[in-house]
Amino acid sequence: MAQKEERCARELLEVVPIIARFIRTEMRRHRALGLTVPQFRTLAFTERTGGTTLGGVAEHLGLTPPSTCKIVDGLAARELITRLQSPRDHRKVNLQITAVGKRVVADARRETHKGLASILSSLDQRELERIMQSMRALRMVFIGETVHANT
């Protein structure tokens, strides 16, 4: 056995990169927004947590601190995020999404959802339901694996 895992793995390896590329392109298409996927995820995480640190973002994204730092650099330069020394521990940096950041991430989310939904519209309700259940199952196992923490 473990044969079904094997076949399932093959499907994921074929299909996930295709959808990932679609998302990336869609995210980039709306030029006024112009977010990359990690930038989008960083903004969304910072908003969802109501503020975090660089280390928190790094763990969420599964990236090293230097990589994360550069992504945050870009967001801070565009004033989508603020970066302030933590008063409790001066080594830490508190990240907060700005009002503009909130608007941009909401717009990017809406536009990307629209692009995805338009493709999904050719599937019937049963298939959509199945995909949602699959995504929930995958999220659980992959998030359990891909270190995570909110600091």
Place this chain on the structure above:
Amino acid sequence: MAQKEERCARELLEVVPIIARFIRTEMRRHRALGLTVPQFRTLAFTERTGGTTLGGVAEHLGLTPPSTCKIVDGLAARELITRLQSPRDHRKVNLQITAVGKRVVADARRETHKGLASILSSLDQRELERIMQSMRALRMVFIGETVHANT
């Protein structure tokens, strides 16, 4: 209506990047092989088609010719692929996977499958079946969308 598409889109937008990152990391982990995802996909496509052209790969990956050219540069430098002027149309370049390329892509595929399958092993048979069906449905709609052609 269109509400289920919308929720399904949201799930995809959350979960796909996580799995994509896992695949990328897994692909890179086995350093002897050291393939990136587009390199892997290029090799796999070249092998599957029994030979293709640069334009063929570009369409398959959904990338521009210059981007594709650079990816092929890297593969050719490592002698995983050969690049020869087409005898019928001298503008075209025929790509062929080499023996070493075949070995490398097979190893990368096996290792990545192993990594994915080990995570999937915590899911039961019913869930795995559902994921496979979902992936097949998604592949159909996204490949229909993401231009494709084999030259």
Place this chain on the structure above:
DNA sequence: TATTGTTATACTCTATAACTATA
């Protein structure tokens, strides 16, 4: 003139190594 591929240039992602400031 249109097509195929390449080169030039530029930006982002991502990593490792080395460094600064703070605890």
Place this chain on the structure above:
DNA sequence: TATAGTTATAGAGTATAACAATA
């Protein structure tokens, strides 16, 4: 001494624009 973050450096992905060779 250990931790949080940054800077330096480097390789790969990706795009647009400009170009060469061929049809």
